[in-house]
Amino acid sequence: MSKIEKALNKARTAGMLQVMSPAEPIAAGQAQFSNPETLSTGKTIAPTLEQRAISTGAISRMREDGLLGKDILVQNGIIYPEAGENATVRAFREIRTKILQKTGGRNGTIMVTSVTRHGGGSFVALNLGVAFAFDAGKTAMVVDCNFSNPTLQNLFGSRKNRGLTDYLEKSDIDVSEIIHPVGIERLRVVPSGGRREISAEYFTSFKMKSFLDSVARRYAERFIILDAPPMTETADTRILADLCDYALLIVPYGKVTEQQIIASAKAIGEKKLIGVVFNNNTRPPNVRWRKIFTNPFGILFRRRAYRIPKK
Amino acid sequence: MKFRSEHYIQLLINEAFQYRKTVVGLFIFINLSLLALGLSWPKLYTASTTILIEDKKIIQPLMQGAAVATEVADRARVFKDVIFGRKNMGRIIEAAGWLKNDPSPTEQEQITEGVIRRTKITNIGTDLIKIEYMDVDAERAYKTTKNYADLFIAESLAAKAAESKAAFDFIEQQADVYHQKLTKAEEQLKEFRSENLETRPGSDADIGSRLSALQQKIEQSTDELKDLEIKKKSIEGQLSGEAEVATVLSREGQYRARIAELQSQLDTLRLSYHDTYPDIIRIKHQIEDLNDAIAADRKNREAAKAAGKITIDESVINNPMYQQLRRDLSQVKINIDTQAARVAEAKRDLQREIDLGKRVHGGEAALAELTRDYQVNRDIYQDLQRRREAARVSMNLDKERQGLNIKIEEPAVLPLQPSGIQFIHFILAGFFLSIAVPVGLLYAKIELDPRVINGSSITDKCKLPLLAEVPHLWSPRETEEVQRGLTWQYLLIIGTVVGIAVIASVNTVNVLSQ
Numbered sequence: 001m002s003k004i005e006k007a008l009n010k011a012r013t014a015g016m017l018q019v020m021s022p023a024e025p026i027a028a029g030q031a032q033f034s035n036p037e038t039l040s041t042g043k044t045i046a047p048t049l050e051q052r053a054i055s056t057g058a059i060s061r062m063r064e065d066g067l068l069g070k071d072i073l074v075q076n077g078i079i080y081p082e083a084g085e086n087a088t089v090r091a092f093r094e095i096r097t098k099i100l101q102k103t104g105g106r107n108g109t110i111m112v113t114s115v116t117r118h119g120g121g122s123f124v125a126l127n128l129g130v131a132f133a134f135d136a137g138k139t140a141m142v143v144d145c146n147f148s149n150p151t152l153q154n155l156f157g158s159r160k161n162r163g164l165t166d167y168l169e170k171s172d173i174d175v176s177e178i179i180h181p182v183g184i185e186r187l188r189v190v191p192s193g194g195r196r197e198i199s200a201e202y203f204t205s206f207k208m209k210s211f212l213d214s215v216a217r218r219y220a221e222r223f224i225i226l227d228a229p230p231m232t233e234t235a236d237t238r239i240l241a242d243l244c245d246y247a248l249l250i251v252p253y254g255k256v257t258e259q260q261i262i263a264s265a266k267a268i269g270e271k272k273l274i275g276v277v278f279n280n281n282t283r284p285p286n287v288r289w290r291k292i293f294t295n296p297f298g299i300l301f302r303r304r305a306y307r308i309p310k311k
Numbered sequence: 312m313k314f315r316s317e318h319y320i321q322l323l324i325n326e327a328f329q330y331r332k333t334v335v336g337l338f339i340f341i342n343l344s345l346l347a348l349g350l351s352w353p354k355l356y357t358a359s360t361t362i363l364i365e366d367k368k369i370i371q372p373l374m375q376g377a378a379v380a381t382e383v384a385d386r387a388r389v390f391k392d393v394i395f396g397r398k399n400m401g402r403i404i405e406a407a408g409w410l411k412n413d414p415s416p417t418e419q420e421q422i423t424e425g426v427i428r429r430t431k432i433t434n435i436g437t438d439l440i441k442i443e444y445m446d447v448d449a450e451r452a453y454k455t456t457k458n459y460a461d462l463f464i465a466e467s468l469a470a471k472a473a474e475s476k477a478a479f480d481f482i483e484q485q486a487d488v489y490h491q492k493l494t495k496a497e498e499q500l501k502e503f504r505s506e507n508l509e510t511r512p513g514s515d516a517d518i519g520s521r522l523s524a525l526q527q528k529i530e531q532s533t534d535e536l537k538d539l540e541i542k543k544k545s546i547e548g549q550l551s552g553e554a555e556v557a558t559v560l561s562r563e564g565q566y567r568a569r570i571a572e573l574q575s576q577l578d579t580l581r582l583s584y585h586d587t588y589p590d591i592i593r594i595k596h597q598i599e600d601l602n603d604a605i606a607a608d609r610k611n612r613e614a615a616k617a618a619g620k621i622t623i624d625e626s627v628i629n630n631p632m633y634q635q636l637r638r639d640l641s642q643v644k645i646n647i648d649t650q651a652a653r654v655a656e657a658k659r660d661l662q663r664e665i666d667l668g669k670r671v672h673g674g675e676a677a678l679a680e681l682t683r684d685y686q687v688n689r690d691i692y693q694d695l696q697r698r699r700e701a702a703r704v705s706m707n708l709d710k711e712r713q714g715l716n717i718k719i720e721e722p723a724v725l726p727l728q729p730s731g732i733q734f735i736h737f738i739l740a741g742f743f744l745s746i747a748v749p750v751g752l753l754y755a756k757i758e759l760d761p762r763v764i765n766g767s768s769i770t771d772k773c774k775l776p777l778l779a780e781v782p783h784l785w786s787p788r789e790t791e792e793v794q795r796g797l798t799w800q801y802l803l804i805i806g807t808v809v810g811i812a813v814i815a816s817v818n819t820v821n822v823l824s825q
Contacts, residue, residue, distance in 0.1 A: 074786040088784040095779045124781060248778070253325075254764045261763065261773045275778035278766040282325040285785035287794040296798045304791060 059139050059186060059221060068183035076155065078184065079127050081134045087283070092131040095277060099128075099246070102274050107138075107221055108245035109212055110274070111145075113228040113237050115264045119252035120279035122151040125227035126189075128248070133186035138221040141179065143190040145240055146229045147199040150192035155182045163193025167211065168202050175214060190215075199229065203239040212243055231264040232256075238267050246274040253280045318765055319757070325764070326753045334749040335800040339807045341745035346811050349737025350818070354729035356449035358456035361441050361721035362463060386440045387432040393466045394459060395427055402462065407455045426455065439720060449726050456723035464717050472709040479702035486695040493692045496685040503681055507674040509667065515675065518668040525664060529657040536650040543643040550636040566605045573598050728822070738815050742808075 073080050079089045099110065112128060114121035122144075129140035144152040147165060167178045182189045202208055216224050226244060228237045241247050247268045251261055265273055291299060314322065327334055364386055393399065400423045404410060409422050431443040442459050446452035577594040584591055763769065766780040785793070 077784050087782045091779040091781040098778045251763055254762050257761045258772050265775050275776040276769050277778050278780040280780050281783035282329045283782040284328040285790040285793055292798050292801055296802050299798045
């Protein structure tokens with residue numbers, strides 16, 4: 001990365017300029033061209049069909065290499081469009097549709113937070129991003145804001161990537177350096193970077209706000225999804241909620257009471273809360289009952305078809 | 312109901328899947344526990360016997376009213392009263408061999424209580440009682456049941472005989488007492504009668520009629536007496552008046568008539584003779600004598616009058632009226648005396664009759680009392696005598712065992728099969744509980760757990776928009792692992808069921824082959 005590029009990036013993060021990332025030069029250029037209102041108002045607006053066409057073209061030119069296979073996706077708890085009849089996939093499509101209905105088709109920053117720890121917030125955030133990215137005309141970016149318990153890092157395996165904390169802490173890191181493709185079409189991920197216990201200072205920083213603004217503006221059809229820490233665990237999530245356009249509350253199965261849900265919804269605020277997702281992880285999978293009953297030993301002595309995949 | 316009913320099935324399935332290992336573990340644990348309980352459960356043998364108690368036999372209608380058959384109402388209660396006493400229970404447990412190890416009195420008490428607890432007595436209809444006894448030892452169950460029946464029959468008959476004997480003795484004693492009373496009453500009555508002869512039935516009426524006759528007589532006599540008195544008074548009045556006038560008129564009249572006669576003779580003589588004629592002188596002298604006699608008589612009468620004396624002279628007595636009145640007066644006097652005597656007599660009679668009447672009245676009251684005593688005693692005695700004979704017959708009935716027909720209808724037999732809760736019941740209970748308990752626990756969890764397990768709670772209770780319900784994304788590997796796990800659990804359940812079935816059938820075969 002040249003010095004000029006770094007300078008441009010700095011200017012862009014300060015909200016003054018829109019600069020193309022080297023990974024997405026053409027798309028960025030198109031975005032700049034196609035979003036004059038975004039520049040002038042600093043707010044996302046609903047794109048026209050024409051703009052969408054241009055944007056789609058730009059998105060289609062996003063460089064995607066090393067896409068992950070379905071097996072690996074599914075082993076990592078990530079949906080894929082071909083599994084259309086899968087209940088989980090259907091559920092995410094439904095969520096996506098409802099969000100689009102509520103936002104009027106505008107892109108925006110959506111914070112996904114669970115009521116409690118292990119509530120499936122990261123799972124929903126990632127898959128919601130994937131669901132948005134199903135559409136060839138849309139792109140999504142999942143930002144891991146859960147500094148104390150980051151999970152998106154797992155997508156990269158043992159590969160160490162720069163993340164949000166690195167970007168916020170260091171001034172010489174460009175935005176493009178923390179946005180990583182993960183092998184899923186039209187999906188970009190910003191990992192959390194190093195593990196941090198206190199996240200409030202990051203969320204309140206100006207850099208954080210400008211970062212969110214800049215990534216939202218890059219593509220008119222890009223949905224920024226923030227994987228936020230659980231509501232009941234830290235008050236920092238509320239700070240993060242202020243930075244977002246919308247918030248999605250995840251209710252895990254059998255872990256929280258109605259009062260906790262109501263308290264969390266109140267903390268987020270009625271305006272921001274776009275809806276609640278009930279993460280019911282108890283529904284049994286489609287097992288072959290007949291085979292279990294008729295030929296149980298056949299199941300037990302068969303070689304495992306699925307090996308643990310390498311990430 | 313926290314949720315709508317259609318949610319429950321899905322929630323139960325979800326929860327059962329989530330806690331599938333626990334559910335399967337509970338299933339196996341409950342089944343095996345009840346299997347073990349069933350195997351270790353003591354086998355209880357029940358022996359039963361039926362006793363027929365029939366007291367309405369042919370003899371009863373025949374002896375209707377004369378003999379009273381003892382009633383046996385609630386036979387099971389009677390049995391308990393008869394047998395569960397200390398004495399009889401002592402005999403029962405001794406005969407069953409409980410006392411072989413020489414237990415302490417406390418232990419004996421416990422044994423007795425245990426035996427009573429395991430004994431069941433039921434009324435079958437009105438005449439049958441069924442005695443059931445349960446024991447771990449078949450032989451002992453049989454013996455005890457048989458002893459129950461024998462002892463009950465013996466005790467019942469003895470009790471009945473004793474009861475009728477006691478009744479007879481009592482009635483006989485009472486009959487004797489009344490016999491004595493009756494004899495005494497008879498004695499008293501006899502004594503009284505001999506003492507009060509006039510006191511006989513009807514004497515009261517006689518006295519009454521006699522009294523009235525006497526009273527009538529007295530009244531009549533009194534009236535007559537009064538009449539006679541009046542008559543007497545009138546006669547006396549007449550008599551006194553008559554006598555006095557007759558006297559004056561007769562003597563002076565005679566004197567004056569004589570004087571007149573003499574005067575006429577004198578006058579005649581004077582016509583022919585001188586006063587000196589002797590005849591005239593004699594006549595003159597006679598007239599003078601007669602005047603003197605009149606004067607003397609007057610003088611006498613006045614003197615008598617002054618002295619209150621009635622002077623009667625010869626001329627008065629000879630007055631026929633006076634005589635007649637005197638006769639009448641004396642007659643009336645006699646009549647008065649007679650009547651007075653009659654009245655007095657009648658009054659005496661009346662008084663005597665009144666006294667007699669009083670005496671008769673008193674005697675009659677005493678007699679009535681004595682007679683009543685006698686009659687009451689006689690009635691009671693006669694009744695008692697009848698009763699005594701009836702009681703004697705009843706006693707003889709019981710002695711001859713004719714009054715109560717009590718016999719063993721169905722004798723006790725040695726039980727070959729254990730009774731009570733069978734092994735198979737434990738197995739069935741195990742299956743039932745092993746399904747019901749986990750389902751119940753899961754239901755309780757769903758119902759009581761305040762945490763949200765259903766998407767509808769978010770919309771219904773939290774009033775928040777629910778975008779979707781995201782099920783877990785099962786990867787093929789996870790699905791396969793779950794399938795393997797479920798297969799293992801299925802095999803465990805099948806294994807448990809088959810194992811229990813094999814053990815149950817072996818157990819049944821063992822029992823049957825014993």
